[in-house]
Amino acid sequence: MIEWYPIDTWIVLTGIVCAMGCAVLGNFLVLRRMSMMGDAISHAVLPGLAMAFLITGSRASLTMFVGAAVVGVLTAVFTQWVSHFGNVDRGASMGIVFTTLFAFGLLLIVQAADRVDLDPSCVLYGAIELTPLEILFRWSIAGWEIGVPRAFVVLGTVCLLNVIVVVLFFKEFRLSSFDPALATTLGFNARIMHYVLMTLVAITTVASFEAVGSIIVIAMLVVPAATAHLLTDRLSTMVPLSMVIAGSCAGLGHLSAITLPKWFGFEDTSTSGMMAVVAGALFGMAVLIAPRYGWVARRLALRRASRRLP
Amino acid sequence: MIRLFHFDRATQSGQAPSGEEGGREFPEHSARSPLSVHDLTVAYHRKPVVWDVDLELPEGKLVALVGPNGAGKSTLIKACQELVPKASGLVQVYGRPYRHQRHLVGYVPQRESVDWDFPVSAMDVVAMGGYHRLGWLRPVNKRCRSEAMQALERVGLADLAGRQISQLSGGQQQRTFLARALAQDARLYLMDEPFAAVDAATERVIVELLHELKARGRTCFVVHHDLATVTEYFDWVVLMNMRVVDAGPTKEVFHQENLRKTYGGKLTVLSAAAEAVRNAGE
């Protein structure tokens, strides 16, 4: 049977805000063919973490966050430079930049390791199961004491910020993703929109992986948006749809993380991993049974068309 | 004499005289000209493909740009919009450098290089032409949409307004982007081969569109390949083969001799045909 505790509710809620915040930006990353940006940033922030540590000497999460976010934005800037000045394909320049930054970060960490143990994996990977343990403030409603976890507040804020910016600049994002040259002609600087998007992605990525682990970010930036793109032909539908899909991934992911392993005699497994797996499953379903672009629908249309012919 | 004065002052003091664009003086008439090009030279890798082009388009006319393949027509159009770097020269739109006048220019490229799978309908694409009137932050409103719809109707695509753009045929896609240029409401339109690969009906639609633009006082600079229809469709013609062979009202410059200079001496069949059409038209 499912054993559901308040802690599970918080995990799911945190997962939902995180997934939605990522997915809303992911739409534009996927449409601009920069889907790997989340992965690149989550690797590339290593020197930012190390630098923040070396400069301030503390492992306080705010300094780490700032360091990582700055390097995250720099990753986008460097990628843009390499691909613009060097005429290099976007994906390749992304790869060059993030591997280089990561290697540089490793060197810095080796230096820092003299002073204190700074294991990249322990700084890099938060775990969503642990988020409810860190309570930011308590609330009591009608005798019920509710402890709100810090990660939920942080990721909720980030999600809200992303949604607000995307809604406000929806027209500009659509235009500059579709046709940057026209955007510039019409007086909307496409480059500014690009950097706004990249800054949001960097903040979201860093905030999320610090709290809940990088795999959720990488998955939620790509998969829900790609799934939504298979289901609709309108950007104004695609964005909310991807958020709904992302939210369901979070809920179903946690549910399957605590139920599925029981069938095989295990207790439970990682929620973030299962969120990505559920996202993949939803994508697979969309590939099969999407109303217009699904495999089945196209097969049926083909069959019907060929039957109409004598 | 005024120039001489400027010159002396500049040489003596070793300084650029002040004034717009570093002392560069504009001939008075170019303030009225939608597009004036001076001494434009463009080169790809060490090889100039557009030489010393001097051009001054009249306002409110339909102007054809004709020349053989590889004559540098697309290059000229792109260089006017700083899409390819110039080796020398000056381009002005309504008397000021292109950079300040971007919003006055509508461009329909030879082949749109957009992501055809992008989740936008034909309607959305056309509405994008009106975004600059909305400015930042204001969402697409009813007025913008109705203008887009009008533009779509004018190119005969009203029925397909809701279609995703990859589900339109090549000709329909081309008309969609023409409609977008229309909705942009520019004063000068640069069109690179809008008549390429369209059927007779679409060609009529485009021609009507051009005349409507002309009636509204807009200027269209159109790369055109069909010599037989130049006299019929256009008021003005620019003949080009790396350098401008001649430019002027169609009646005056579109003749055998100039065509020979543009297309080569061996092109007798086509130019004879053009001559015949021209004579018939008079």
Added chain:
Amino acid sequence: MRRAALHLALGLWILLFVVPSLRGAVIHDHTEGIRPLGSLANRPIDWPSRADLLRVALLQDYNTRLVVVSASLLGTACGLIGGFLLLRKRSLMGDTLSHATLPGICLAFMGMVAFGHSGKSMPGLLLGALLSGILGFATVLAIRKVTRVKDDAAMGIVLSVFFGLGVALLGLIQKMPEGSAAGLEAFIYGKTASMVFEDFLVVSSVTVAALLVCVALFKEFRLVCFDEGFASSQGWPVVVLDTIMLGLVTIVTVAGLQAVGLILVIAFLITPAAAARFWTHRLGHLLALGALIGGLSGWMGAAISALLPRLPAGAIIVLVAAILFLVSMFFGSARGVLVRWFRQSRLKRKIGRQHLLRAAYEWLESRVENPDRERVINGPIKMAALVSSRSWSVPELNREIRRAYDDAFVQSFSDGELCLNEAGFLAAARVTRNHRLWELYLIENADIAPNHVDRDADAVEHVLGEPLVNELEKLLPAYRDARRSPMPGSPHPISGGAE
């Protein structure tokens, strides 16, 4: 040519590294000393002595040799295949595949434990990684084929979903009673892995396989990279070719993952090929150069980290490759930033010079009262006339004149007058003549001319040939009428400057 280059590269590597290392392998027992690649050992940096330098440079040390040779072989193979990935815009495939191996590794571990083995047998884990990688790229290809999702999103989906599955499986493994799985992920991603002789064998056989396949299927790969649609319309099995290409990438990735670590493999598949792109426009050269740069950065990086043992070899190699990339980006001879900038500015200068000389000559020409009988003679030129003859601003013209003065084309310029010297006048005459000949050629042969015209050429004769130039000169009206004049008249009225 390209085959020669590839063979040369191959031969070079065998000669330089494989042979000495094999000789070493016979002499040494490979268990004698193993140095971890990603070592975080707690030693202070001690700068290498000259003896150390020599030892590393000559690969005298068995361990150094093993690491250096394996790293450069892997770099060679990755640089080669990376070229194709780059052109196919799939550079991040290595990233995807290296993450996609995790579920395979976990399943292999669980399977081996279920059958009562230790679970940490390296061949078993590698097999799992390989299968999972193959499944990963097959999924990418399937997504590409069945849906309208683009390559990059397909790679992102496979990366995150597979890696997520791996993370979930790791979660299970950790709860297994037998679960001595601590560090399984790190174990396979090369963090604690160390170079042993088997690694070298794996890496070198993978390299040879990659070389052979790339040389054998060069033509087919080139076609698929250039124009997939055309290739499939010509009946080439695009999916099969893609599978072979990505299969190679998978093998290289898996081999490299375990030996040198995740990040290095990703970088190796992208950076050297992208660096090579700046030096050449030809595919054969691109591949050979990519292999060379990959090998070079592997070699240099491993050598540096052998000299400074505090520094992790993987990171150093990545940084060396990045430096080579930056150098190529700026100094590359085909598409480098500086070369492009230099070409553009030299072109601008040349055209500016031609404009000045031609304007000067044409003004002088307009002074001649009877062009049929008199020659054009050198003399002072009114600068005001020059200004109005073209669309240059006064400062621009001034700069142009000053440059011409520096190059000894101008005798003097002052008081609004400019005087060319002998060389300048001759150059002006030549530039004008060439320009007019080109223009005439363009008029006479407008249909074919655009492909031949090289207005930049200093002598028309060299491009068109003497007879054709004579022919053209006869056509010029002024030349025909007055044979004394060295200069053909312009085929069109000259604008400005004549008043």
